[in-house]
Amino acid sequence: MHARKHADGERPDQRRAVLEGPEIDRALTRIAHEILERTKGGDDLTLLGIRTGGVPLARRLAERIERVERRPVPCGALDITMYRDDLRLAPARALGRTEIPPEGVDGRVVVLVDDVLFSGRTVRAALDALNDLGRPRAVQLAVLVDRGHRELPIRADYVGKNLPTSLRESVSVLLEELHGRDAVLIGPAKPRPGAAEPAAAAPEGGR
């Protein structure tokens, strides 16, 4: 959450792609199988994408699991804005929609899905948000990219790609549904919000 997303096309020369569409596809297929394995066939499974980047990823994982198991997998979206720990570092942000599937979260195995795992603060906020929505039987975490630099004791259960980065870099995940193409890009970091750039209220999508 420290380095913010770059709008697609902004400073394109400074960013290089480390993952392209086919690799992202393969990583998601592998994660889908791992989820099925770990949850023993996906009984009571619910996927919740963390807004914004995690939502299309959760949907893609649900499609893949449905294709293998031939039954629908509840899939929703979680907006964590109201649970962030850095709300007071920037002007109030616009909210996204939280969509909980009709099955609810009580007694379910909830897999939180996000695009980039960085400080772990987003996931901490998501766990708090989930706690107010009900009591899942278990909560797991799936991310497309783990870039390291954790600031909280949080780890992912399913990782698409471990991507060692420097704090001077930023990682952006572009997704077909949001940005028109699939790619993971590394570029120079923007200043931390609150430090030099108080108006950095950019949407999620890369950190």
Place this chain on the structure above:
Amino acid sequence: MRHLLSAGDLTRDEALLILDTARELAQVGERSVKKLPTLRGRTVVNLFYEDSTRTRISFEAAAKRMSADVINFSARGSSVSKGESLKDTALTLQAMGADGVVIRHSASGAARRLAEWVDGAVVNAGDGTHEHPTQALLDAFTMRERMGRLEGLRVAVVGDIRHSRVARSNVLLLNTLGAEVTLVAPPTLLPVSVDAWPCEVSYDFDEVLPKSDVVMMLRVQAERMNASFFPSAREYSRRYGLTAERFARMADHAIVMHPGPMIRGMEISAEVADSARSTVVEQVTNGVSVRMAVLYLLLGGAIQGPGHQGETR
């Protein structure tokens, strides 16, 4: 946006941001845990110089749902009844560390004066016959949810416009949001400056009624009336009351709104008030969501202003 003093101060984008935020926050009211941690550690003072149940409770519920600490201050039985001025009360609250002040006062312009004296955000919860911006926001929210749009919506506001802060705030906000407002009242119950308002004016309810998508009835504010503005309650009710017979002549999709408190049998008949097309109860529910949105947008992020600059955790 640092304060919410007048519905007329809001740009179209700001107003829509409040309505969109309120829509997301409305979900919280449907959950088993009706609480968000967002305003933890913030203090909101409800400063009420005028009797109000619904607005004060609504603001209190909104602030508490977002974990703010709420201090209720009503003029009756407080230092105000001993003669303390608004300014001194404001400075006291300031010294106690209020991050936000919600003020209801019988004097028009009280909220704006208060905003000059305190560092925190000021929300106008009704100042005299001037404005009541959160009521206009919750009315707009209700119309948008029920009708699906605000642009081009034909809204009739009927009743005691002269003494109504709700009418003024609604006209200003709905104009910003692209709805067309027609005020309907006897000439004696229209404010002197009504020509300058961005709306139409009519004295004939029956002519406006069938063309309206929304009919908003206002209470006749007997407590603010220092002269007789109409011959009798019965006569008023006959010409400007929303009776069952008039209700039947409304368009099929049209809704009936009332900011409350209602006087059944005066401006609205009981069967109209209880009909499925009356949004009176929804308006109360929506009021909490809209006030949560306002408090979140004013207090949830970094607060700009003296005493709060560079706040970090």
